[in-house]
Amino acid sequence: MMEMKFSTLYNLVNSMNSVYQKIQKASGLPSSEYWVMFSVYKDGSRFAHEICLSTFMSRQTASLAIKNLVRKGWLTVEVSPENRRTKELHTTEEGMIFAKQFIFPVGQLEEKAWSRLSPEEKESSITIMSRFRSFFIEEAEPLLKEVTP
Incomplete structure (x- = not known):
């Protein structure tokens, strides 16, 4: 099984963005x-x-x-x-x-x-990314407080 690191997701998102960049x-x-x-x-x-x-x-x-x-x-x-x-x-x-x-x-x-994607894959994708977004915002709060005047 592949090791689950954030960098794997990050690289996947960047590779998708490169398709948009090629179209641009x-x-x-x-x-x-x-x-x-x-x-x-x-x-x-x-x-x-x-x-x-x-x-x-x-x-x-x-x-x-x-x-x-x-x-x-x-x-x-x-x-x-x-x-x-x-x-x-x-x-x-x-x-x-x-x-x-x-x-x-x-x-x-x-x-x-x-x-x-199957209906289950669509639902899982949205659920997981919504949860990740919420956790990311929570984790970013101290940093944002530090750098915001």
Whole structure:
């Protein structure tokens, strides 16, 4: 039986991320721009702060990527009617062409791979990762208290 170390899970997650990275590189977009498009088209993000949360990008990095995508004509930015200080992102036809080629197929691949798991495997995966996440957050609390002003 394989020795169960966290590094095994970590390496597995990184190897999955490398598939996403290869798709991003094949798209021809810089990483930050690709992940903004991914967040907008796949996750339904409409605001920069949502993109930052879903991609772990800094506000500055996300803002620069958004500006570049607006310049390319793939996104538009409008002042939100609910909050005049917030800018809302909208998709364009040009952006949709890109998304159909490099974003939506990723979601289809994820769903196909997920569908190959049994209902028990799906439930176990979610249960185990939820528990691990809770334990990780608990263990991180002292460190976060130490480094947060």
